[in-house]
Amino acid sequence: DKNHESCIMHHASTQSLFGIIQGGIYKDLRKRSLEELIEIGFDGYATGGLSVGEPKGEMHEIINFIAPLMPEDKPRYLMGIGDLKDMLIAVEAGFDMFDCVMPTRNARNGTLFTSSGRISIKRTEYKADNSPLDENCGCYACRNFSKAYLRHLFLAKEILSMRLNTIHNLYFYIDFFRKMRDAIKGKKFREFREKWETLLQ
Ligand SMILES: [Zn+2]
Incomplete structure (x- = not known):
């Protein structure tokens, strides 16, 4: 949308702009969110909105679902996950970056x-x-x-x-x-x- 476009136009070329995949625990919404972000084109892609109270099993399911769909030639960032065991699962799925x-x-x-x-x-x-x-x-x-x-x-x-x-x-x-x-x-x-x-x- 317009907001994304103006962000892309204004961000300094020395910085990387990431697109953040949303969609909660709904695979169809996650997939659609990712596809539309890829269409815009970002330096990296992030998965947000996890570890916000949903059961661990559902979080792991989304991690394993979304990681293989994210572009392999761009950094794949899992936002807000810092539990060591969760990060082992996420790295195995394909994630490269974390913050927590x-x-x-x-x-x-x-x-x-x-x-x-x-x-x-x-x-x-x-x-x-x-x-x-x-x-x-x-x-x-x-x-x-x-x-x-x-x-x-x-x-x-x-x-x-x-x-x-x-x-x-x-x-x-x-x-x-x-x-x-x-x-x-x-x-x-x-x-x-x-x-x-x-x-x-
Ligand atoms: Zn020490």
């Missing part, structure tokens, strides 16, 4: 992702645990502080708790995706997915 509050919001709530799964830093078992949050993590928080100290900061409601936890979770997500790209290149994505599905149960 999951790593930062979880960090602020004391839920941290590690190479052996998800942990809650407030648990009593970490009270005198002087080991780093994750021995395999190279982030600032893991290189400099212990679980006991991170737990103390969290319970004392120190703002530093949120900062260190956020540094760790963002580092973890970036590293997770780097390892996933390596697994795809090495044709080991299936093993990668199964390993993490077990760790994140």
Whole structure:
């Protein structure tokens, strides 16, 4: 429509403009939305309007339905999905890009992702645990502080708790995706997915 056309005319050539596929959990509406966006022509295509309260099964169905229909030669972006298990499903379906509050919001709530799964830093078992949050993590928080100290900061409601936890979770997500790209290149994505599905149960 006119709005799309004026967006395309005005967006700077150094930026990429994405078309956002809508249609809720209705496959026919999703397909029509995508087809009309392709007709306009965008630098990339995004699937929006998922993870807004619909059952997980329906969300996965739309992810698996729409990804193979999206142009393969353009970035395929799944908006607002940040659960690691959901992203494994989405990457397998064909998605390339994500954005989500999951790593930062979880960090602020004391839920941290590690190479052996998800942990809650407030648990009593970490009270005198002087080991780093994750021995395999190279982030600032893991290189400099212990679980006991991170737990103390969290319970004392120190703002530093949120900062260190956020540094760790963002580092973890970036590293997770780097390892996933390596697994795809090495044709080991299936093993990668199964390993993490077990760790994140
Ligand atoms: Zn770390």
